[in-house]
Amino acid sequence: xxxxxxxxxxxxxxxxxxxxxxxxxxxxxxxxxxxxxxxxxxxxxxxxxxxxxxxxxxxxxxxxxxxxxxxxxxxxxxxxxxxxxxxxxxxxxxxxxxxxxxxxxxxxxxxxxxxxxxxxxxxxxxxxxxxxxxxxxxxxxxxxxxxxxxxxxxxxxxxxxxxxxxxxxxxxxxxxxxxxxxxxxxxxxxxxxxxxxxxxxxxxxxxxxxxxxxxxxxxxxxxxxxxxxxxxxxxxxxxxxxxxxxxxxxxxxxxxxxxxxxxxxxxxxxxxxxxxxxxxxxxxxxxxxxxxxxxxxxxxxxxxxxxxxxxxxxxxxxxxxxxxxxxxxxxxxxxxxxxxxxxxxxxxxxxxxxxxxxxxxxxxxxxxxxxxxxxxxxxxxxxxxxxxxxxxxxxxxxxxxxxxxxxxxxxxxxxxxxxxxxxxxxxxxxxxxxxxxxxxxxxxxxxxxxxxxxxxxxxxxxxxxxxxxxxxxxxxxxxxxxxxxxxxxxxxxxxxxxxxxxxxxxxxxxxxxxxxxx
Ligand code: FAD
Numbered sequence: 001x002x003x004x005x006x007x008x009x010x011x012x013x014x015x016x017x018x019x020x021x022x023x024x025x026x027x028x029x030x031x032x033x034x035x036x037x038x039x040x041x042x043x044x045x046x047x048x049x050x051x052x053x054x055x056x057x058x059x060x061x062x063x064x065x066x067x068x069x070x071x072x073x074x075x076x077x078x079x080x081x082x083x084x085x086x087x088x089x090x091x092x093x094x095x096x097x098x099x100x101x102x103x104x105x106x107x108x109x110x111x112x113x114x115x116x117x118x119x120x121x122x123x124x125x126x127x128x129x130x131x132x133x134x135x136x137x138x139x140x141x142x143x144x145x146x147x148x149x150x151x152x153x154x155x156x157x158x159x160x161x162x163x164x165x166x167x168x169x170x171x172x173x174x175x176x177x178x179x180x181x182x183x184x185x186x187x188x189x190x191x192x193x194x195x196x197x198x199x200x201x202x203x204x205x206x207x208x209x210x211x212x213x214x215x216x217x218x219x220x221x222x223x224x225x226x227x228x229x230x231x232x233x234x235x236x237x238x239x240x241x242x243x244x245x246x247x248x249x250x251x252x253x254x255x256x257x258x259x260x261x262x263x264x265x266x267x268x269x270x271x272x273x274x275x276x277x278x279x280x281x282x283x284x285x286x287x288x289x290x291x292x293x294x295x296x297x298x299x300x301x302x303x304x305x306x307x308x309x310x311x312x313x314x315x316x317x318x319x320x321x322x323x324x325x326x327x328x329x330x331x332x333x334x335x336x337x338x339x340x341x342x343x344x345x346x347x348x349x350x351x352x353x354x355x356x357x358x359x360x361x362x363x364x365x366x367x368x369x370x371x372x373x374x375x376x377x378x379x380x381x382x383x384x385x386x387x388x389x390x391x392x393x394x395x396x397x398x399x400x401x402x403x404x405x406x407x408x409x410x411x412x413x414x415x416x417x418x419x420x421x422x423x424x425x426x427x428x429x430x431x432x433x434x435x436x437x438x439x440x441x442x443x444x445x446x447x448x449x450x451x452x453x454x455x456x457x458x459x460x461x462x463x464x465x466x467x468x469x470x471x472x473x474x475x476x477x478x479x480x481x482x483x484x485x486x487x488x489x490x491x492x493x494x495x496x497x498x499x500x501x502x503x504x505x506x507x508x509x510x511x512x513x514x515x516x517x518x
Contacts, residue, residue, distance in 0.1 A: 001379040004222040005035060010197055010211060010234060011227030012041030013048060014174060015347020015364045017181035019225055019371070021065045024188035026372040039185070040193040040211075040219060047178055048229055048348065050257055050328065052286045052293045053081060053273050053358035054169040055454070056110050061365045067184055070517040075180045077288045078172040079511055080271045082148045083109035084357070087276040089406060090467055092414040102136040106466025107272070108357075109148075110167040112458045113141035114493055118485075123442050123461060124478045125486035127471055132490060137465035140490055143497040150501045151268045153510035169358075171273070171286045171293075195219070197228075200238035207341035208234065222379065225371075226345040230331055230352070235338060235345035245333040246400050249426055250407075251302065251417065252281045252354050253332060256312050256325040257295035271507045275356065278311050279303065279415040284355065285315075289511060294320075297330075297354055302417040330354065334396040339385035344371055351396055356406060359399050362454050366395060394452045401431040402455050402463075409435070409467045438464065442471050 007023065009016050020039045028034020062072055072078055087105040095103075113122055122141045125131070131140035139145050144166050147154065155165030186192055195213030203209040210218040211234070226234035235241045247253065274285040281298030296312040303311075305327065312325060334351025338344060346367045353359055370391055374384040408427050412418040420426065427435075434447065443460045450456075464471075478486075505513070 002222070003379055004376055006221050007035060007037045007223045007225060008211065008219055008221035009037065009039040009225040009227055010041075011229060011347070011349070012039055012178065012182065012192075013227060013229055013347060014051060014178050014181065014361060015229075015349075016041065016225075016227035017178050017185050018061070018065075018361070018364055019227060019346050019368045020190045021181050021185035021188060022061070022368045023372060024185055024190050025065055027375065034189075036191070037189070038191040038193060038219070038221070040195045040197070040213065040216065042196040043194045043215070044196055045231070047175065048328070049175045050255070050293075050295070051174040051355070051358075051360050052171050052288065053084075053284070053355065054172070055358055055362040056167050056169045057362055057365055058169055065181075065184060066188075067180065070514045072170070072172075072180065073511060073514040074517075076170075076172040076176040077290060078170045079269050079288055080154050080507060081110075081169045081171050081273060082144050082154050082166055082271045083107055084273045084275055086406070086466065087274060088412075089275075089277045089282075089410055090412070092412050095414075102134070102466075102468075106136060106462075107138040107145040107148075108459060108462045108466065109138055109142050109144035110169065111142045111144045112167070112456065113461070114489065116489070119489045120479060120482040120486055122486060122489060123465075124473055125483070125490075126465075127442060127473045128475070128478055130478075130483060130486050130490070132494070135490075138462050141493065143493060143500050146497040147500055147504060148271045151271070151507050152501055152504040153507045154271065154504070156503065156505055157510070157513060168271075171288055173288060193219070197233050200234055202238065205341065206239070208238065208343050222342065223376070224343045226343055226349045227347045229348040232335075232345065232349040234343050235335060235340065235349055239340045239343055241335045241337045241340055241345070243331070243333055244336055245331070246353065247332055249400060249404050249428060250332050250354055251299035251420065252297045253330050254300050254305070254308065255295050255297045255328040255330060255355075256305070256308055257293065257328060258312065258316070258320055258323055258325040260292040260294050260316065260320040260323075262291060266508065268506075269508050269511070273358070276315065277410070277412065278315075280308070280311075280417040282356065283312065283315050289515075295325075297356075299417055302415065302420070334393065336393045337385075337389050338367070338392055339381075339388045341385075342381055344385075344388065346371070350392065353396065353399050353403055356403050357399075357455065357459075359403075359454055363392075363395070363399075366454065367392060391452065394449075395454060397428070397430065398448075398453050399455070401428055401434070402460065404428065404431055405435075405460070405463055406467075409464070409469055411468075435469075438469065438471055440472060440474070441477065442473070
């Protein structure tokens with residue numbers, strides 16, 4: 001066992017460069033007598049280049065790496081993301097025509113439900129019908145949907161009447177993000193090599209001894225990080241780490257992605273992802289500065305590529321007719337052992353769950369923090385690997401439950417895809433147990449282990465009640481003495497929303513302001 005003095009990251013997508021920049025910042029680079037970090041990427045194999053939605057954790061990561069928000073917005077075509085709007089997830093479109101808005105769509109905001117000191121938790125009161133009649137949960141407890149619907153940015157540049165920013169993440173161009181991370185990581189001392197790994201040499205114990213490239217010859221390191229995407233060149237092909245497929249639970253396995261220009265330069269930009277349920281999956285619609293990114297994620301067991309393209313074209317109507325969508329094949333699942341001996345897989349090589357709640361880059365962030373925290377300075381890999389593998393597997397399992405929740409409580413039965421999704425045999429027992437508990441009381445933070453969850457309790461609540469989950473709360477679950485306080489709080493949130501909409505800048509204008517900031 002000898003101390004880790006150098007790291008070789010293989011792969012230069014978002015995962016590789018994010019990991020490189022974060023580790024360089026945390027561990028120091030060779031310039032500061034820290035650990036040497038090199039990143040080798042294939043000059044022939046491109047990066048996946050999709051992944052335009054993020055989770056609020058990205059802000060902490062950018063800050064930790066030292067990337068300033070204005071630079072990020074300027075260089076990555078970034079816009080703000082305040083949540084996700086889910087259209088037609090509860091019922092198919094024709095079913096909802098005569099129905100109110102809450103049957104057509106619901107919102108998953110990033111803001112937690114309002115809970116000011118001295119006021120009760122609002123959810124039980126909402127469940128008992130105390131909020132203004134028919135008001136959906138997300139709108140009753142948070143201002144964010146109204147702000148986003150009005151095309152407002154989640155914050156302003158100077159102090160005004162409005163008291164504080166909304167929680168937010170970003171939409172961005174994934175290829176530009178990888179470039180910015182690369183520039184930053186190189187400034188932090190990461191050495192960049194071009195080379196196609198064609199052979200991985202193992203030592204007698206089964207650890208990696210060297211990776212062989214045509215361009216750079218053999219490359220040796222104390223620790224190897226596999227960021228080679230779905231190819232999993234080191235962890236899968238060389239070390240044979242098992243891949244645990246979740247395709248019996250989550251059915252989508254293809255995506256048709258297309259870029260759609262705006263009709264004119266000042267077209268308003270939505271500050272949420274729009275996710276529209278379709279016959280065999282769903283379509284994402286993400287507004288960047290100069291274009292939208294749109295893609296149909298579908299199950300090839302429930303439709304074929306020609307039908308999928310027709311669905312995507314119907315959604316786009318006469319937009320982007322001259323562009324051809326790009327087909328991507330997805331492998332949904334994860335490796336229960338992403339860390340074996342001296343090799344750690346981060347990014348798509350470690351696992352991928354579909355993009356419905358933008359978990360991809362969040363998982364890269366989680367794995368990178370964990371690696372930095374557990375870093376095996378003394379070359380003692382096994383205990384670190386055990387901890388890392390346990391933590392990441394648990395994290396994946398919880399995300400699987402959260403994503404499946406969106407499908408399995410839908411009332412859509414218009415296509416086989418939706419009927420199969422509601423089949424109890426396809427729902428993990430961990431999720432079935434939660435749903436059984438939540439028949440009588442709403443999700444509470446004690447239902448979760450926050451260190452292992454990507455999504456906070458409120459995310460589960462927003463999805464569950466956006467989808468009209470029928471929790472029958474016992475009347476004694478609310479305090480009758482606090483009814484008036486709860487009513488006042490609901491009214492206060494509605495009034496405050498009006499003020500926030502008036503106070504906050506237009507989303508596109510605020511982006512322009514950030515881009516022009518020196
Ligand atoms: P890649 O981008 O595939 O990079 C792989 C790298 O490895 C490349 O540089 C390649 O050259 C290199 N490489 C491969 N083989 C070799 C070799 N033999 N030798 C040397 N180098 C090699 N995530 C989100 O957070 N939000 C989203 O909204 C989202 N949407 C998505 C939509 C779709 C359809 C898909 C498929 C993914 C989505 N993701 C999303 C996931 C996200 O795109 C990825 O998590 C992220 O881009 C990280 O990819 P990566 O770096 O692991 O792999």
